[in-house]
Amino acid sequence: MEIILGKTAGFCTGITLALDKTNKELDKSDKVECLGDLLHNDQVLEKLKNKGLVVINDIKEAKQKVIIRAHGVKKDVYDYAKENGIELVDCTCPKVLRVHNLAEELSKKGYYVVLFGERKHAEVLGTFSFCKQGEIIENLDELKQRIDYLNKQEKVAVITQTTYNLQKFSEIEKYLKENLTTENEVYNSICNATENRQKETEEIAKQVDYMIIIGGKKSSNTNKLYEISKKYCKKAIKIETVQELYNEDLKNINKIGVMAGASTPKESIDEVIKYLKERD
Ligand code: SF4
Incomplete structure (x- = not known):
């Protein structure tokens, strides 16, 4: 065979960095809080919990220092931490942070931001929180239903979840080229890993x-x-x-x-x- x-x-670089930072924190202290599961792997997570990692589900449950996982979080988590003196150990992957910045920048320029990704995924919710106006679309079928509405917007910018399916996004790009008639910018923000x-x-x-x-x-x-x-x-x-x-x-x-x-x-x-x- x-x-x-x-x-x-x-492991990708984002997860490796998040794990390194978390392990360093766990070496310094016997209890460290993390907002949500640090990564989607039960075996690795269990080992970290045995070393003292405590998963909390809401920033309001935080006692003092909190790890932000590689997926990133919503903007209001940063605001809440600042207002309440909670120290964040930000392990958001630099590639996710780049998409947050892109979403915020496009939004400030007045674009209606369309984010392709899973509506309930933490990364998508985090990125979308940096958009003043826009919507999340999951797939080509949904896009077809929304295209008339999008064409009524003055200008539209398209971005993606970092783990979106590359082939599906190519089909979306092709459809947008043929059907999105308003001023637009399309960014493939799928990460290279x-x-x-x-x-x-x-x-x-x-x-x-x-x-x-x-x-x-x-x-x-x-x-x-x-x-x-x-x-x-x-x-x-x-x-x-x-x-x-x-x-x-x-x-x-x-x-x-x-x-x-x-x-x-x-x-x-x-x-x-x-x-x-x-x-x-
Ligand atoms: S954006 Fe890419 S490199 Fe970063 S954590 Fe996600 S999959 Fe890994």
């Missing part, structure tokens, strides 16, 4: 009989890798831990592809590779 492991599998990982997933999925995506159940970028795999490979599975492979029928599989989301630690990837080699 041949195994192809994606070169881009595992996401872009490269999605491209590599597609390449691998096209050449294997079976595709394994490793990542947290709540991880948005992992779910997109799974969507891509299902499109290009006849058999694809999304797992969080190696145990989920134990009952999989791998008979007649000659070539397996392995990819992992941005919050998946190296240990989880290594365990899967070791298991596949042993089962061969």
Whole structure:
């Protein structure tokens, strides 16, 4: 059995930075609060909780110092912390911060900002809070329903969630070129780590009989890798831990592809590779 492991599998720079900063805080203190789960991986999160990380769900629950995770937060969290003397350890990924700044800048210039992404995702809610006027659109179907309204706006700017599906955004860009008639600016703000990982997933999925995506159940970028795999490979599975492979029928599989989301630690990837080699 041949195994192809994606070169881009595992932690991205944003998650690595957030973990480094959090571990440094945990070395200094035996209890550190974090607003929301630091990352979407239960195994890593559990280890951090054992070291003293306490997850709070509202900034109003904060006692003193609070970690802001890589996804970023809404603008009012910064305002509340400032007004109430709460120290923030800001681990927002620099690439997410860039999108926040872009949203704010475009909004100030009077653009009606359309943000493509998952309406309930923390990153999307954070970015959208920097827009004075605009809306969140999830996909091309929704865009088609909103296009007449958008064309009534004086000027429209389009941005994306950093983990948006690259191929779906290409279809959106094409549709906008043909149908958005008002003054507009379109920005692909998908981060390069996401872009490269999605491209590599597609390449691998096209050449294997079976595709394994490793990542947290709540991880948005992992779910997109799974969507891509299902499109290009006849058999694809999304797992969080190696145990989920134990009952999989791998008979007649000659070539397996392995990819992992941005919050998946190296240990989880290594365990899967070791298991596949042993089962061969
Ligand atoms: S996926 Fe991209 S934007 Fe998100 S944390 Fe990682 S590097 Fe940053």
